[in-house]
Amino acid sequence: MNTHDIIFNGIAAFLSISIYTFLYKDNPLYKFAEHLVVGVSAGYFAVILYYNGFIPKLIEPLRQGKFEYIIPAILGIMIWTRFSRKWSWISRYSIAFYIGSGAGIAIPLYLQNYVIRQLHATMIPVGFSTWQLFSNILIVVGVLSALFYFYFSKEHTGAFGGVAKLGIWTLMIGFGAGFGLTVMGRVSLLSERVVFLRDYLAELINYIF
């Protein structure tokens, strides 16, 4: 590791430790590191957006004489009127266009991919002869019981209540799996930082001595 690496990795190590000090309590070191992350991310995003969106998607087409691009440009400028109380109503036209076109594209596809294809995936052969067929029973029972739990037009009592209770258990198992995976994800991030700090410390000792 050369001097350059020692300095820049040292800054990274310092910022990592600064962020972790929040685990004890809020303090100026944490605030400094947090604000730095937010500022750098916002600045980086602004530059990336300018060079990957604004220049190729507006300036370049206009330079090439594609003047129809003025229409989205005007819609974009209209959004900025939100900063004025008097003229903010103008921005609603842009927002209406954006939401209308976005919803038009997204809703049919979301229905198809998140509802119909998922429903289709529960219409599967079931049985006890193989592990796969037994797993399919679990899927069908889990889906139906969870749907029963979310049916609120009938009191959850008797047999209906029993199925709804099974639905709660299904949901709890799902949440448990989600929690376990969340723990794994967070520990992954921590372990990477700890390994980085360990390696940096070893390199620093080598560099000094």
Add this chain to the structure above:
Amino acid sequence: MDLYDQMMNLDRRWVYLVIGLVVTITAILPFKVPLYITPEVRSVYNFIESLEPDDVLMIGVDYAPEVMAELHPMSYAITRQCFSRDIKLLLCCLHQNGPGMVEQVIAQVSKEYDKVNGEDYVYLGYKPYPGITILAMGQNFRIPFPEDYYGTTLDSLPMMKKLTNFDDIKAIINISGGSGTEYWINYANGRYNAKLAIGVTGVMTSDYYPFLQSGQIFGLIGGMKGAAEYEDLAEKGGYISREKDQLWAFKSMPIQTTTHIVVILFIVLGNVGYFMSKRKKYGKYEHP
């Protein structure tokens, strides 16, 4: 406050301290843990194994540095496997803080395998609004990306001569740390029927299992555990090497193991405290 109440109301800083110590000690004194390869990870690996040289695979890298611990190992292992097998790569990024992630991977791995930009791989770069970008790529890659990341027009790149849209690539592997995966499932697979596999963070993994079961994705690499499984497969296949320090996720698995044991112990401790204090307060059989 008696012992059971103390068990229930343990200051969270003790939990942080114990986990911090366990992670640090395991990082300094690592050990080997056995790893079970799940079918959803194996199917991604096997799919790439089934590709012929010069086939084109697309990788959508949609993550920022904050989740690189989990996702970077996947990107490296898959890229190394592809380049080892002379599979061509088309890369793009739909996360605003991700272009540097792709460049880091492709710059390093292309050098390792002497791969040439424009011939063996093309990095399309970043474009905002993932849904619209994917829809446009489904028609023609040149609509959202007339030039690659380095400013070369796509038509002048030899690899792009035979590539128009998703029909010309074998599959897409989306490695994502956010909502980008939803767009790939909804638009690339849902609208254009592109063959899709995903690599996601641990937090996201459980959300995407239904899409595996429904067949909308053919593989799922979940979190650091998934990345470690993939590295294990890639090492056995001879694509990455322990000696060259290329198994990052695999190395972190002992830390995962010890930390999960500690978390389980804390959960058991809290629950024992809860049930015992309730029993003490209301008696053995009575409950509020």
